[in-house]
Amino acid sequence: MAMTADGKIATANRAVSSFGSRRDQAHLLQLRATADAVMAGARTTDSNPITLGPGPAKYRRLRLRHGLAEFNLRIIVSRSGTVNPKAEVFQRRFSPIIILTTRRATASRLRELRAVATEVRIYGAKEINFPRALRWLREKWGIKRLLCEGGGELNDALFRAGVVDQLHLTVCPKVFGGRTAPTIADGLGAGRLARAAHLALVSARRHDDEMFFVYHVLRK
Amino acid sequence: MAMTADGKIATANRAVSSFGSRRDQAHLLQLRATADAVMAGARTTDSNPITLGPGPAKYRRLRLRHGLAEFNLRIIVSRSGTVNPKAEVFQRRFSPIIILTTRRATASRLRELRAVATEVRIYGAKEINFPRALRWLREKWGIKRLLCEGGGELNDALFRAGVVDQLHLTVCPKVFGGRTAPTIADGLGAGRLARAAHLALVSARRHDDEMFFVYHVLRK
Numbered sequence: 001m002a003m004t005a006d007g008k009i010a011t012a013n014r015a016v017s018s019f020g021s022r023r024d025q026a027h028l029l030q031l032r033a034t035a036d037a038v039m040a041g042a043r044t045t046d047s048n049p050i051t052l053g054p055g056p057a058k059y060r061r062l063r064l065r066h067g068l069a070e071f072n073l074r075i076i077v078s079r080s081g082t083v084n085p086k087a088e089v090f091q092r093r094f095s096p097i098i099i100l101t102t103r104r105a106t107a108s109r110l111r112e113l114r115a116v117a118t119e120v121r122i123y124g125a126k127e128i129n130f131p132r133a134l135r136w137l138r139e140k141w142g143i144k145r146l147l148c149e150g151g152g153e154l155n156d157a158l159f160r161a162g163v164v165d166q167l168h169l170t171v172c173p174k175v176f177g178g179r180t181a182p183t184i185a186d187g188l189g190a191g192r193l194a195r196a197a198h199l200a201l202v203s204a205r206r207h208d209d210e211m212f213f214v215y216h217v218l219r220k
Numbered sequence: 221m222a223m224t225a226d227g228k229i230a231t232a233n234r235a236v237s238s239f240g241s242r243r244d245q246a247h248l249l250q251l252r253a254t255a256d257a258v259m260a261g262a263r264t265t266d267s268n269p270i271t272l273g274p275g276p277a278k279y280r281r282l283r284l285r286h287g288l289a290e291f292n293l294r295i296i297v298s299r300s301g302t303v304n305p306k307a308e309v310f311q312r313r314f315s316p317i318i319i320l321t322t323r324r325a326t327a328s329r330l331r332e333l334r335a336v337a338t339e340v341r342i343y344g345a346k347e348i349n350f351p352r353a354l355r356w357l358r359e360k361w362g363i364k365r366l367l368c369e370g371g372g373e374l375n376d377a378l379f380r381a382g383v384v385d386q387l388h389l390t391v392c393p394k395v396f397g398g399r400t401a402p403t404i405a406d407g408l409g410a411g412r413l414a415r416a417a418h419l420a421l422v423s424a425r426r427h428d429d430e431m432f433f434v435y436h437v438l439r440k
Contacts, residue, residue: 003226003227004227004416005387005389005419005433005435006223006227006375006403006404006405007223007224007226007227007228007403007404008227008403008409011409011410011411011412011413011416012408012409012410012411013411015411015412016412016413016416019413019416152399153399155226155397156397156398156399159395159397160397167225167395169225171391171433173418173419173420173421173435174413174416174417174418174419175379175387175405175410175416175417175419175437176405176409176410176416177375177376177379177380177405177406177407177408177409177410177416177417178376178405178406178407178408178409178410179372179373179376179402179403179406179407179408179409180409181403181409182399183226183227183228183399183401183403184226184227185226185395185396185397185398186397186398186399187397187398187399188232188397188398188399189228189231189232189396189397189398189399189400189401190231190232190395190396190397190398191231191232191233191235192231192235192236193231193236193239193394196224196231196236196239196394196395196396196397197394197395197397198393198394199225199393199394199395199429200393200429201393201426201428201429201430201431204424204426204431206421206424208421209419209420209421210421211421211424211431211433213225213391213431215225215393217395
């Protein structure tokens, strides 16, 4: 995830959500080239022309050198099943797309999504049961390393479910400000320190005015 | 300012707002020892038992070595003048306390504040006119270097006013999450990239799992 120095991933009006350097964009593609699957929330895939794919040929060769499939699997998460079936991500058929949702998704929505996605799975009544969903993704699809690219609501749900192993964070040299500007972990959040995710800083690299961090999430 | 890796300065319910290491707390006192005055918003001084003072004798000696007064001046900012006159900060009389407010402050509130503060000044109708206020602070009180310690609303107002020269940022190894959790720059924020504050990274130091940054704010 890339964020500003004040922890924002977009401006308050959401008009600006792309602000990392070209190096940060390359860094994201390098990260994708280490993952079996790339995951994002429905608002992220709806509102951006993104494919969640591996990108240019050099990154696909990198994947093959890493012993991975040339194209990563793609996973879209929506508790209510409100995924836009016309979104850019569905226009590109290079790899399976799996949608995770809950019993809140109506039958008509499920039908619509099953027409565009490879598989649509229900995990949970109102909130996604991530431990179960990730177990299934590993068993059925062989996904051992999963890269989640946000948004903040999905990231927060994954942190609260205790299923995050690493955080790759880029801090960009800007301050957006804004009480309603989204951050890398929105949603409900932790109410007390004991519930917060505690991290260990594995690496901190500086390139020009950007910082690239890798954190490990400590088990409680 | 200290924030979590997801950009928060407190949990969503505000129950946890102190999470930096002892090193970070010492770092804050070292910073105060470089400033003529320390500034905070009224919600910050109301809800915390803080004095905005220089701290233990070693930091006061540091101030003297820096050619500064032994005790820094203290500034509290409140657009509406709703500063609790019983707050801890007023119990300690080691240095002048200046309150900056706007014409939104009622006469009775101003009277109450003038009884506890050294000086109460009105700058602006609804929002503080920071360029004018800072000019007066320099001329009347000789304040050349001012350290603002938040909260996020005040920081954002200072960034939007274009009066911030440096950002000293500690990133702590935690993730709080939470859409409503405060960040170092809340308030209105920037609507477009051109309005955001653009920074240059002056230094990045790592101590254990914490990162200490100094940024310069670039002039537009």
